[in-house]
Amino acid sequence: MAGPHENLETAEHAEHAAHSNKKIALLISVLALFLAFSETLGKSAQTSALTLNVTSNDLWSFFQAKTIRMTVLSTAAEQMQIEADRTADADAKARLLKTIDTWKKTATRYNDEPETHEGRKQLSERAKAAEHQRDEALARYHNYEFASAAFQIGIVLASATIITGMIVLAWLSGALGIAGLAFSAFGLWAPHALDFLTHASH
Secondary structure (H helix, E strand, O other): OOOHHHHHHHHHHHHHHHHHHHHHHHHHHHHHHHHHHHHHHHHHHHHHHHHHHHHHHHHHHHHHHHHHHHHHHHHHHHHHHHHHHHOOOHHHHHHHHHHHHHHHHHHHHHHOOOOOOOOHHHHHHHHHHHHHHHHHHHHHHHHHHHHHHHHHHHHHHHHHHHHHOOHHHHHHHHHHHHHHHHHHHHHHHOOOHHHHHHHHHO
C-alpha cells in the first residue's frame, strides 16, 4: 500500500495535471473563438471580392458597348460628311449637316458623360476602382485563410498536449495563435503587407 507521502504526491500530480488541462482547455477555447472570427471575416471578404469582380466585368462590358456605338456613329458621320460635301442641294445639305452634328454630339456624350457617370471615361474609372476594391478584398481573404489555418493547427496541437502531456506542443499552439492574430491584423488593416514583404525579400 502507498504511504501517506506517496498519496499526497499522487494527489499533487493529479491536481497539477488538472490545472494544466484547464489552461489547455482555455487555450483551445480562445483559439476556437479567434478561428470563428477569422472564418467569418474571410467569408465576408470572399463574398465581397466575388461581387466586385462581377461589378467590374459588367462595367467593362458597358464600356465596350459604348465604344462600339461611338465608333459606329463616328464612322457614319464621316461617311455622311462625304455625302454632304458632294450634295449641291442646299436644303439636303443642311439636313445632312444637322444629322452629322447630332451624331457627333452623341458620340462625344458616349465618350464623356459626367452627369450620368455612364460615359466611356467614367465607366473606365468606375471599373478600375471596382478592380482595386476586388484586389483589396482578395488580399484580405488570403490573410484570413492563413489565420484560420494557424488557429486550426494550434487547436490540434493544444488537444494533443492533453493526450501526450508534452508542454512544448502547448507552446507551439500558443505561437500559432499569435501568428493567426498577426494574419488577422494584416487582413483588417494591411492586406497587402505580405505582398510588400515578399517583394522586399526579392
